[in-house]
Amino acid sequence: MKIWKPFELHTHTFHSDGKHSLLEMVKEAKMLGLQGLALTDHNTMSGLIGKEEVESQFDINIISGLEWTTFYGHMNMLGVSEYIDWREFTPKSIHTGIKKVHDKNGIVGIVHPYRIGSPICTGCFWEYHVEDWTDIDYIEVWSGTLPSVKKDNRRAFHLWTEKLNEGYQITAVNGRDWHETTELDDPIAATFLKVDKVEKNADGDRAFINAIKHGEVSVSMGPLIDMTLEWNEQKHPIGGEILIGRNVDMKAKVNITVDYSVRERKWELEDQNLKISINSNKGMLNENVLLMNQEQIVSSVNLEEIRWLRAELYGVFNGVYTMIAFTNAIYVINTSL
């Protein structure tokens, strides 16, 4: 059986410019209803010392990571246990660095690509030339707290949509870029990773890295949305691929479920009807009103010319009408082309 686990994928301790120790951050993460986090200090992995003890003491999963912090952009690598130096790479040779990470079974993601750069935040704006987007495992489309309302995140979300439209299978995640905790913090979003339900992950980070790599990811500030696409009597999950040939029935059934019990009491929704949209490379396929506490929506779609689709949840959150959650994509591959 597979379950969803809420993660925070972008964090810093005082081993770089964060205020917490790993232990303090884990305590705060538990208070936020999270079950895992990735530690991604700037250009160092020394904050991970003692990781196993913290994991077993607090029943939490910690992914080893690092934020490659360069003058031309920031990139997170996850699932690597040794430091990989970025200084030998120029704006034109980022792929050499990515290959080193992939060779060690790690994954890479472009983080906060449109955050304002120099002189406010050196290198925060992404300027690298990506020659081959198949090399990019994920994009951090939401950054910071209350992420969906922020303009730079809307641009990052749009970049992801463009890459999906171009035919790339890229995962989208949230990353708070967590440096400290204050009483005035806005609500956070969590990146939910779908993994096998096991007592203890014998292979450490691997299951979580694979979930991100394969797009088995749903992101939300509130309830968790999951989606399956049923076509030709087969059900396909988020991150999955449907292969369809010529002269077949293009009608498919989309099943969306909404789980209000995740991160219980850590977020609030005022009384309202929410809206669930199914978005795709052909634009919005349909919109459904979700009545209060309704847990499921079933609708039908025509897969003609569809290459990917995802679900998006909208409503008033923290006083603002905004996107509250989104799933990663299900891909449709036309084998007759």
Ligand SMILES: [Zn+2]
């Ligand atoms: Zn950064």
Ligand SMILES: [Zn+2]
């Ligand atoms: Zn950061």
